[in-house]
Amino acid sequence: xxxxxxxxxxxxxxxxxxxxxxxxxxxxxxxxxxxxxxxxxxxxxxxxxxxxxxxxxxxxxxxxxxxxxxxxxxxxxxxxxxxxxxxxxxxxxxxxxxxxxxxxxxxxxxxxxxxxxxxxxxxxxxxxxxxxxxxxxxxxxxxxxxxxxxxxxxxxxxxxxxxxxxxxxxxxxxxxxxxxxxxxxxxxxxxxxxxxxxxxxxxxxxxxxxxxxxxxxxxxxxxxxxxxxxxxxxxxxxxxxxxxxxxxxxxxxxxxxxxxxxxxxxxxxxxxxxxxxxxxxxxxxxxxxxxxxxxxxxxxxxxxxxxxxxxxxxxxxxxxxxxxxxxxxxxxxxxxxxxxxxxxxxxxxxxxxxxxxxxxxxxxxxxx
Amino acid sequence: xxxxxxxxxxxxxxxxxxxxxxxxxxxxxxxxxxxxxxxxxxxxxxxxxxxxxxxxxxxxxxxxxxxxxxxxxxxxxxxxxxxxxxxxxxxxxxxxxxxxxxxxxxxxxxxxxxxxxxxxxxxxxxxxxxxxxxxxxxxxxxxxxxxxxxxxxxxxxxxxxxxxxxxxxxxxxxxxxxxxxxxxxxxxxxxxxxxxxxxxxxxxxxxxxxxxxxxxxxxxxxxxxxxxxxxxxxxxxxxxxxxxxxxxxxxxxxxxxxxxxxxxxxxxxxxxxxxxxxxxxxxxxxxxxxxxxxxxxxxxxxxxxxxxxxxxxxxxxxxxxxxxxxxxxxxxxxxxxxxxxxxxxxxxxxxxxxxxxxxxxxxxxxxx
Numbered sequence: 042x043x044x045x046x047x048x049x050x051x052x053x054x055x056x057x058x059x060x061x062x063x064x065x066x067x068x069x070x071x072x073x074x075x076x077x078x079x080x081x082x083x084x085x086x087x088x089x090x091x092x093x094x095x096x097x098x099x100x101x102x103x104x105x106x107x108x109x110x111x112x113x114x115x116x117x118x119x120x121x122x123x124x125x126x127x128x129x130x131x132x133x134x135x136x137x138x139x140x141x142x143x144x145x146x147x148x149x150x151x152x153x154x155x156x157x158x159x160x161x162x163x164x165x166x167x168x169x170x171x172x173x174x175x176x177x178x179x180x181x182x183x184x185x186x187x188x189x190x191x192x193x194x195x196x197x198x199x200x201x202x203x204x205x206x207x208x209x210x211x212x213x214x215x216x217x218x219x220x221x222x223x224x225x226x227x228x229x230x231x232x233x234x235x236x237x238x239x240x241x242x243x244x245x246x247x248x249x250x251x252x253x254x255x256x257x258x259x260x261x262x263x264x265x266x267x268x269x270x271x272x273x274x275x276x277x278x279x280x281x282x283x284x285x286x287x288x289x290x291x292x293x294x295x296x297x298x299x300x301x302x303x304x305x306x307x308x309x310x311x312x313x314x315x316x317x318x319x320x321x322x323x324x325x326x327x328x329x330x331x332x333x334x335x336x337x338x339x340x341x342x343x344x345x346x347x348x349x350x351x352x353x354x355x356x357x358x359x360x361x362x363x364x365x366x367x368x369x370x371x372x373x374x375x376x377x378x379x380x381x382x383x384x385x386x387x388x389x390x391x392x393x394x395x396x397x398x399x400x401x402x403x404x405x406x407x408x409x
Numbered sequence: 410x411x412x413x414x415x416x417x418x419x420x421x422x423x424x425x426x427x428x429x430x431x432x433x434x435x436x437x438x439x440x441x442x443x444x445x446x447x448x449x450x451x452x453x454x455x456x457x458x459x460x461x462x463x464x465x466x467x468x469x470x471x472x473x474x475x476x477x478x479x480x481x482x483x484x485x486x487x488x489x490x491x492x493x494x495x496x497x498x499x500x501x502x503x504x505x506x507x508x509x510x511x512x513x514x515x516x517x518x519x520x521x522x523x524x525x526x527x528x529x530x531x532x533x534x535x536x537x538x539x540x541x542x543x544x545x546x547x548x549x550x551x552x553x554x555x556x557x558x559x560x561x562x563x564x565x566x567x568x569x570x571x572x573x574x575x576x577x578x579x580x581x582x583x584x585x586x587x588x589x590x591x592x593x594x595x596x597x598x599x600x601x602x603x604x605x606x607x608x609x610x611x612x613x614x615x616x617x618x619x620x621x622x623x624x625x626x627x628x629x630x631x632x633x634x635x636x637x638x639x640x641x642x643x644x645x646x647x648x649x650x651x652x653x654x655x656x657x658x659x660x661x662x663x664x665x666x667x668x669x670x671x672x673x674x675x676x677x678x679x680x681x682x683x684x685x686x687x688x689x690x691x692x693x694x695x696x697x698x699x700x701x702x703x704x705x706x707x708x709x710x711x712x713x714x715x716x717x718x719x720x721x722x723x724x725x726x727x728x729x730x731x732x733x734x735x736x737x738x739x740x741x742x743x744x745x746x747x748x749x750x751x752x753x754x755x756x757x758x759x760x761x762x763x764x765x766x767x768x769x770x771x772x773x774x775x776x777x
Contacts, residue, residue: 055411
């Protein structure tokens with residue numbers, strides 16, 4: 042009945058945008074900590090563009106490049122301490138979801154001593170260092186969300202930290218950072234964005250604005266699936282897919298995600314399946330579940346995504362992802378039990394029980 | 410090449426949303442000034458809902474209900490002084506564009522002594538009282554923009570005050586406030602929103618996000634035109650049109666408007682034609698001008714708006730608006746000269762000269 046939309050990040054896009062809009066970084070202070078993974082931001086040119094912009098502005102910076110995929114609690118504390126030690130006034134994160142999510146938590150930890158036992162408590166005070174986000178994959182949408190997903194070894198899953206304090210101040214979208222991504226990474230991250238768009242339309246928190254953005258994101262992705270699979274994306278398609286992932290990020294910043302993400306976290310935590318692939322492997326069967334329970338909703342979502350029907354989605358996903366990894370019965374049971382108690386499950390328009398989740402796991406992960 | 414998107418207003422929607430989300434008003438302070446026109450906010454129930462929410466919160470308020478259509482410089486200074494005198498911590502505006510725009514400028518003037526000679530200077534300091542916006546028409550989009558349009562008697566036109574300081578903090582969208590609007594007001598305001606969506610797609614500042622929002626807004630409006638004309642809108646259609654006007658406001662907050670608005674200001678200033686009607690009378694001929702100069706752009710915009718072609722738009726507008734007011738040759742010449750030098754003109758993808766503007770005025774305003 043009621044709906045709530047909020048997304049205060051400035052989005053600046055276009056090839057070369059960091060250099061062209063370097064002045065936008067000036068208000069954030071004298072010293073930036075740049076957060077990246079070990080290599081990709083150096084290879085794809087984003088780190089060079091950021092450092093050139095800061096030098097042009099006369100701003101100081103230092104680099105924290107120790108973020109690995111699926112960042113951990115020790116990593117974000119280490120980075121938070123580095124930010125304090127270096128006197129960072131703001132943080133610029135370049136990379137996929139991992140550096141951006143890690144940087145957001147570092148931005149909180151630089152301003153507040155949060156015991157590790159309270160990191161997922163939701164009590165984050167009223168201040169974080171400003172974060173500037175430079176996505177270099179077309180998947181996470183973290184550049185426009187208030188979320189950071191951190192590997193939580195105590196709970197053996199990935200856990201969301203959510204606070205408006207960590208909405209990036211600016212997202213710089215430059216598609217040229219994507220062109221060197223591996224074929225698999227490009228596919229997996231784009232499928233993550235597609236999952237955000239579709240899950241967003243199936244969320245109890247969906248509304249007119251989020252549905253509008255989700256439809257646009259999904260249509261861009263669906264129309265590029267063929268070239269994505271062939272590895273023949275044009276510059277314009279890279280730009281389109283980067284925008285699609287940002288649009289889909291705007292969606293989930295308002296709708297959250299559903300059971301698909303909750304299920305995917307176990308595939309990533311226990312089986313080391315990349316986040317986007319994990320969601321994609323489950324999404325096709327999930328949309329069939331929605332079709333069985335609410336055919337009109339399924340048809341509306343498919344049409345909004347530019348799909349003839351849910352079968353087309355399943356075929357496209359299977360074609361992009363290839364053969365799924367296998368799970369044992371014990372794994373399916375364990376992961377289903379974990380997924381069933383998440384907040385994501387309650388977030389879906391269509392209720393689903395633990396046995397429904399088991400069915401989706403089984404049908405998705407044991408195909409030959 | 411580059412694009413910039415920013416819209417930090419929280420949008421809360423649904424019938425009864427002010428009461429349900431009254432707590433959202435708490436952080437803004439002890440005392441609110443409520444800004445309305447003389448009568449409509451009392452009649453449509455919005456003032457009652459706002460005062461009930463504030464009473465529930467234990468917040469104080471006082472009412473400034475002297476805003477007339479097309480608010481003037483003396484009005485905003487009077488209201489700014491009232492806000493200071495009453496110790497307002499924040500402002501809640503309920504109404505169409507006039508109370509919302511006036512309230513935004515009052516919010517600036519309550520925090521800073523700006524001489525009248527500098528009101529349109531762009532120099533507004535770094536603070537304004539927080540503004541909460543409650544639109545009660547489906548047209549202006551002011552609830553999600555950084556603009557206030559004020560009648561500027563020195564320049565004999567309406568002039569824009571634009572600063573991110575006056576983005577409303579929250580927009581409350583409740584369609585029940587619209588149901589008592591007169592047939593003409595409903596048509597005129599909806600056409601203003603349609604003009605925002607279409608002009609936004611024809612702006613040099615258009616981008617993926619704004620085009621996505623504009624397409625959604627225009628499609629909602631186009632699909633409701635028949636019932637809008639018949640005066641047989643359902644509750645769902647009122648809600649849809651209110652959302653469409655907000656989506657279109659999000660568009661122009663990023664794209665600005667084009668020559669259509671620049672031309673319309675003279676029709677309002679000199680001929681007292683309502684703002685939305687003024688734009689609508691000109692929009693049909695303007696889209697033909699775009700078709701002649703850039704047929705592919707015109708076709709793309711029409712398709713995005715859910716229109717077969719530009720002829721369909723012109724027919725729909727003519728049917729909704731009826732016979733246009735007449736202008737003399739001297740008036741056309743005078744208004745064209747004024748419009749030709751505005752920033753709005755440079756904002757259009759398709760360049761237009763003063764004589765092009767004269768042609769649009771002549772063809773639009775002298776039909777029989």
